[in-house]
Amino acid sequence: VGTLCIIDRVPRQLDERERALLADLAHLVEQELGSVELARATAALAESEARVAGILSSVAEGVATFALDSTVLSFNPAAEVMFGWSEAEIVGRPITDIVHPDDVPVVLDLLAERAASETGEEVHVTVRGLRRDATHFEMEVSASELLGSDGQVFIAVARDVSDISALRRRTDLILQSAGDGIVLLDLDGLVTFVNPAAAEMLRVEPHAIVGAHLHDAAHHMRPDGTPYPWEECPTYRSMRDNEIARSDTETYYRADGTPFGIEYTSAPTVDDGRVTGAVVVFSDISSRREVERLKDQFVSIVSHELRTPLTSIQGSLGLVAGGVLGEIPPEPKEMIDVALANTTRLARLVNDILDLERIATGHLDLVIEACDGADLVHAAVGSTAGAADAAGVRIELDAPSTPMLADADRIIQALTNLIGNAVKFSAAGSTVEVRIEATADAVTFCVCDHGRGIPPDKLESIFERFQQVDIGDRREKGGTGLGLPITRSIARQHGGDVSVESELGRGSTLQLTIPRREAP
Numbered sequence: 001v002g003t004l005c006i007i008d009r010v011p012r013q014l015d016e017r018e019r020a021l022l023a024d025l026a027h028l029v030e031q032e033l034g035s036v037e038l039a040r041a042t043a044a045l046a047e048s049e050a051r052v053a054g055i056l057s058s059v060a061e062g063v064a065t066f067a068l069d070s071t072v073l074s075f076n077p078a079a080e081v082m083f084g085w086s087e088a089e090i091v092g093r094p095i096t097d098i099v100h101p102d103d104v105p106v107v108l109d110l111l112a113e114r115a116a117s118e119t120g121e122e123v124h125v126t127v128r129g130l131r132r133d134a135t136h137f138e139m140e141v142s143a144s145e146l147l148g149s150d151g152q153v154f155i156a157v158a159r160d161v162s163d164i165s166a167l168r169r170r171t172d173l174i175l176q177s178a179g180d181g182i183v184l185l186d187l188d189g190l191v192t193f194v195n196p197a198a199a200e201m202l203r204v205e206p207h208a209i210v211g212a213h214l215h216d217a218a219h220h221m222r223p224d225g226t227p228y229p230w231e232e233c234p235t236y237r238s239m240r241d242n243e244i245a246r247s248d249t250e251t252y253y254r255a256d257g258t259p260f261g262i263e264y265t266s267a268p269t270v271d272d273g274r275v276t277g278a279v280v281v282f283s284d285i286s287s288r289r290e291v292e293r294l295k296d297q298f299v300s301i302v303s304h305e306l307r308t309p310l311t312s313i314q315g316s317l318g319l320v321a322g323g324v325l326g327e328i329p330p331e332p333k334e335m336i337d338v339a340l341a342n343t344t345r346l347a348r349l350v351n352d353i354l355d356l357e358r359i360a361t362g363h364l365d366l367v368i369e370a371c372d373g374a375d376l377v378h379a380a381v382g383s384t385a386g387a388a389d390a391a392g393v394r395i396e397l398d399a400p401s402t403p404m405l406a407d408a409d410r411i412i413q414a415l416t417n418l419i420g421n422a423v424k425f426s427a428a429g430s431t432v433e434v435r436i437e438a439t440a441d442a443v444t445f446c447v448c449d450h451g452r453g454i455p456p457d458k459l460e461s462i463f464e465r466f467q468q469v470d471i472g473d474r475r476e477k478g479g480t481g482l483g484l485p486i487t488r489s490i491a492r493q494h495g496g497d498v499s500v501e502s503e504l505g506r507g508s509t510l511q512l513t514i515p516r517r518e519a520p
Contacts, residue, residue, distance in 0.1 A: 062139075062158040070095040070108060073153065082139075082160060084132030100128035100136050110143050111154050129158060138162040179283070184269075186277045187239065189213050189230060201284050203254040214280065218252045223259065235266040239278050242268050248285065260286045307354070310347045317343055352482035355413075355489075366407040366493060373402030373436050373443050380415035381434065384423055392428030395419070398435035404443050406494060406514055414490045414498075415445055417483035418510050422449035425508075442496070445512040454502040463488045463498070487512065 062079030064072055071094055075087040083090070083098050090097065099107050106127050129139040143156045175182055181198030183191055191210050199206045202218055209217060215230045222228050230236055234245035248263040264282030268275045317340040319325075321333070328336065377399040388395050415434075422432040426449045433448040454462065463484050488498045495515045502508035 062160075064098075064156050064158070066095065066111065066154045066156065068152055068154075070111060072098070079158065082131075082158065083129065098130055100130050103127035107141065107156075110141065111156075126161065129160070181280075181282045183214055183280045183282075184277065185214060185235070185239075185280060187275065189215055189236065192277070198282070201254070201260070201282075202252065203256060218254070219250070221253065223251045235278055235280055238266040239268050239275050242270065242275050244268075252282065260284050261289045307347070307350055310343065310350060314340065314343045314347055349482070352486060355486055366410060368405055368407055370403065370405055371408040371411075373404050373438070373445070374399040376406075376408060376411050376415060377434055377436065377445065379412045380419055383412070383416045384419045387420060388423045388432070391423055391426065393423045393426045394431045395423075396431055396433045398433070400436060400438075402436050402438045402443055404514065404516060407490075410490045410493075411445075411512075411514070414487040414512055415447075417487045418445070418447040418498075418512060421483060422447050422451070422508075422510075425449060425451040427451065440516070442513050442515050444514075446509055447512075448507065448509045450507040453504040453506055454500065454508050455504065456502075462500070 060078055062082040063076040064079050065074045067073055071092055072090050075083075075085065075090050080086055080090075085093075085098070095107060096104055106125055110125055124140055124142045126138065126140050128136045130136050138161050139158045140161045141156055141158050143154055145152065145154055175193075175195045178195060179197055181201050182193075182195040183198050184193035186192055191212055191214050194206050194209055196206065199209065202209065204217075213230075215228075215233050215235065219233060219235075220228055234247055234250070237243075238245035245266045246264070250262050250264060251259045252262050253259050261284070262282045263285045264280060266278050266280045269277045269279060317336060320328070321336050321340050377397065381395055381397065385395070419432065419434060426432055430450045433446075435446050435448075437444045437446060484498070491498045491512055491514065496513045499511050499513070500508060501511075
């Protein structure tokens with residue numbers, strides 16, 4: 001354009017020959033400029049193609065291009081690995097060599113749709129890919145249309161989703177076959193998914209409850225018949241506070257209105273840091289509650305019908321052994337003493353079992369009152385003094401006055417168990433030390449013996465029911481194996497605990513810690 005402008009500005013007196021020469025010169029200049037621009041465009045195209053080739057060689061998805069007749073034009077390295085063909089081997093081959101025969105029509109329809117589409121949007125389909133060794137796998141394919149130097153070209157991106165699909169199938173199988181009810185809720189509490197177990201427990205068809213409000217359908221009323229607002233439901237609070245909520249005291253209602261006890265967990269679902277709903281997992285515990293009711297009834301019967309005659313038998317045997325009926329010959333006296341000892345042991349076992357059950361079921365109420373830790377220690381030592389004298393064991397006290405709030409009778413019971421155990425496993429002539437260590441936050445009762453000690457692998461098992469360090473201890477030392485479990489239960493009901501430190505051959509120290517309460 002610049003050259004033609006120059007020609008136009010040349011003075012008019014040039015003759016036609018000169019003007020023709022100038023025109024030829026302008027034409028040559030334009031050709032040279034065009035060659036330069038073409039060279040630049042070719043270099044830019046080559047650079048762009050190299051950049052694209054570099055990108056395609058580094059992506060994890062398989063990328064292939066196809067001609068209009070669906071033959072392969074190119075393969076990137078990921079596609080070579082995915083299908084087992086090298087690019088040199090696959091170029092020019094039909095699409096049927098890399099797609100399962102049953103799914104070829106789906107891919108051809110996809111390419112045809114891309115050819116007819118004017119939106120340029122990608123379309124995804126899931127088909128089976130075919131490897132060179134004739135094995136197949138599940139893949140997700142998206143296709144786009146390009147205009148290449150050879151005309152219309154399709155580019156397809158394939159992703160191996162066989163692992164994802166297998167995981168999805170396993171997840172679906174777990175959800176469908178789980179024995180617990182599983183329900184997915186959106187943020188409004190509406191059901192988006194329900195598994196068969198949940199539908200069966202609620203006695204509804206799955207499609208009938210999807211879209212319904214779970215709380216309004218199955219959790220709208222308390223067992224006493226009063227309304228149960230959604231805002232007070234643990235599931236609502238779990239979504240509101242983004243915390244997991246658990247309960248074993250809730251009641252759901254079936255579609256026919258019948259109630260059943262449930263144990264359930266509600267966990268919020270979080271996407272990108274935002275709560276989107278909740279997963280509710282619940283199970284029917286009506287049978288368990290019935291068993292617990294029967295157990296409580298049995299404990300009550302044992303408490304009244306078994307302990308009362310045992311006490312009577314124990315008292316009568318004690319009177320006879322004490323000579324209230326006169327002097328007893330040696331042989332009958334020995335038999336009466338054995339009967340009295342076993343009756344006493346049986347009564348203690350019954351009392352211990354009843355105490356454990358009452359503590360476990362929450363039926364043992366603590367009577368919290370002001371007391372002195374020193375008085376509790378002296379009372380417990382008095383209860384074990386006879387056994388200590390018989391075993392030749394001396395009890396040393398370091399129990400200063402320690403005001404505290406606790407159930408005095410239960411703390412004495414716990415201390416009696418600890419001191420009795422220490423005496424039982426101490427050698428004659430040894431000492432059991434009992435002391436109080438008090439801080440602003442807690443009162444700790446320490447009972448130390450110098451006996452054989454406890455193996456490290458037994459330090460926790462001694463707090464389990466009917467567990468003793470040695471299987472022969474129950475026969476040689478006596479006891480029920482329930483003293484320490486009861487002691488720990490009493491401590492934990494006070495908000496404290498029992499711990500143990502021991503060294504084989506040197507003895508053990510058990511610590512009963514009770515947090516200090518504020519006076520009412």
